[in-house]
Amino acid sequence: MPAAIVLVDHGSRRSRANDSLEQVAEWVREAAPGRIVLAAHMELAPPSVADAVDACAARGATEVVVVPYFLAPGRHSTEDIPRLAREAAERHPGLAVRVTAPLGPDAKLAGLVLERADP
């Protein structure tokens, strides 16, 4: 079983931003059929990182990779989300939880910028 993915954004009081993350999670599921892929929010809206890690464990995951849905490194992706992931992992002995670099910056984003500019 490949590592379950928990995609984490900041979280918003506006449902539109939260729905947007869920949409991306759905695209990841379509790209990786059968893989556990869950969306979670750092704050302001459920599900939390702990909720998502619990759900991965309940579905039988033995490894969870937390991907910060952010475009630049910062306190959220380098401190807050790793701390939340660590706290969530402590509740599940035997579950390996790691946190990756945020989505950006990445050279592949240049293509997306050009697509927006010249649709």
Next chain:
Amino acid sequence: MPAAIVLVDHGSRRSRANDSLEQVAEWVREAAPGRIVLAAHMELAPPSVADAVDACAARGATEVVVVPYFLAPGRHSTEDIPRLAREAAERHPGLAVRVTAPLGPDAKLAGLVLERADP
């Protein structure tokens, strides 16, 4: 001459986030040689959107496309940045300035999520 691109993020007091946007702008320049591509910040750090639009005009651009470097729609990408772009455009009669959708959500981001998960 293709439209000049102004890539706009929130802006941060931390230079690392601002440098990150400049890095993406540089990748866009590499992908589109000769095109005017500038980074700007909505707030907290220079250059401003107005600074960048002024610079595009000074370099002879007749059209500027402002791309919000955000991963989800929200007030910044749908209200604040369009307002800043409009105000900047008013100072340059004859310069066409438009604002695109933000980078995310986009199905292409699913590939980037999977790359982070399985490096």
